[in-house]
Amino acid sequence: MVTSSERPRVLILSYDAIDIDPRVIKQVRRLAEEYDITTCSPGASPDPRVEHIALDPDDVRPRGRWGNLVDDIAREREWFRWGYDHVPLVQQTRRLLRGRRFDAVIANDAETLGAAISVAGVERVHADLHEFFPGLPVDDTKLGLRQRRYWTWLITRFASRVRSSTTVGAEIAKRYREYGLDPGVVTNATPFRDFAPTPTSRPIRLVHSGNPFRERGLAEIMQAVAASSADVSLDLYLTYNPPTDREHLVALAEKLGPRITVHEPVGQAELIDVLHGYDVGIHVLPPTSENNALALPNKFFDFVQARLGIIVGPSIEMAGIVTERGLGIVTADFAESSILAAVDGLTPERVDGFKAAVQTHASALSAETQVENWATAVSAIARSR
Incomplete structure (x- = not known):
């Protein structure tokens, strides 16, 4: 030894x-x-x-x-x-x-x-x-x-x-x-979590967590969910960095109505447990920089370990994994109209299928x-x- x-x-x-x-x-x-x-x-x-x-x-x-x-x-x-x-x-x-x-x-x-x-x-x-x-x-x-x-x-x-x-x-x-x-x-x-997917809620509960930077397209996501014909809601767990961007999104949530809720940020130690109570993680990240275009961020893998279906934009890394493994939906582009089309296509049965695929691949993606x-x-x- x-x-x-x-x-x-x-x-x-x-x-x-x-x-x-x-x-x-x-x-x-x-x-x-x-x-x-x-x-x-x-x-x-x-x-x-x-x-x-x-x-x-x-x-x-x-x-x-x-x-x-x-x-x-x-x-x-x-x-x-x-x-x-x-x-x-x-x-x-x-x-x-x-x-x-x-x-x-x-x-x-x-x-x-x-x-x-x-x-x-x-x-x-x-x-x-x-x-x-x-x-x-x-x-x-x-x-x-x-x-x-x-x-x-x-x-x-x-x-x-x-x-x-x-x-x-x-x-x-x-x-x-x-x-x-x-x-x-x-x-x-994200480290492996031994979770089973939860049955999909009615309304279908979408979630996003992270920084509130305006260039991350969160306003477009919020507006698309608010306008959707599907039975959905969206919760956002946003940090206070930068505070002016967060204030903008809080005001937008109040304007858009009860479907959209902005919460206090959640620490990494509790985040996966909180996310596990939702159905679909959403992160449609506009390619405003080369790093954004190539991004494969922590939150993507947080969604996997929380056993959520996933909606992403056509970002090459995230879209490739979602498509190859059947984990969710890739929007046609980064526009609000494309996000709306993806959200409109959600049903409890379809989300249950995404969650089952995530469960299959959670260990490999840990x-x-x-x-x-x-x-x-x-x-x-x-x-x-």
Whole structure:
């Protein structure tokens, strides 16, 4: 039996708080079974089994007049390496981990990669890229386009060099191959829940959960459900980020009438239980950015584990799974009229059929089948000491 002191040491690095990030928490929980884990991120420790090194996003050391002048010149001339080396979280990471030895590192997202390489060396780093960084939405301004070039530089300068990589979907993996990577795929699948589908309600209860960003097409979904000839209702569990967008949707719900209800947000620990009381999860996400067009988000897999039928737009990743496995309906496009046509076509019997298909595929679409891809990648690095 391998004792703790003999187990390989693995660093999990993120510049978002790991304790509230469902994807990175899955890395921690799976790898803590066989490695000595150190997590490094803002926020609290994500697991009592690990050592946690907390980063402070507010710890920004004064640069002084000359330092600020050089920073301004570096931004204007796109000296990206200078800018990266002076990112406060990057500097903290290097300072707090100086002299530590790790057998493998999972670096989450693009901006952690250079710091991870500094700590452990390029051959010890696995990159987990949660989005397609060259396609992140930016303003069509000089500053926005410079930011896009910076994200692209991070990928070509760091991500293309590390030992291995993963990302969230097959289509994003294809796009990354244009930048010198060959990533595997670990979807944002939800841990398996041993649920049976509930009989479909009358009215049929639709549900959506998440952020209230206007560009996510929630107003069109709400208006379509309110106008539908089917016996349906829609509940939305929306966060307060951003608050003005949420206020807009709350006001719209009041205007549209009793079919539409906006609720307080629900924490991830309770979310699947809450969703299980509904019939159909709906997420018709307009392709307002490349990442939205390629999206395969957490909420899709939440719907699966809650054993709901699913309505999505023709987003390539989500639509492919829904169509291949018979989990629900793919709208013709992202317009309100197409959402209305999909909702009008719902019947209790049809939704029961979708739920039965979801039940069949729930295990295959669970996190347990996905996290082994991380375990395999980390093992290949850590065991090569």
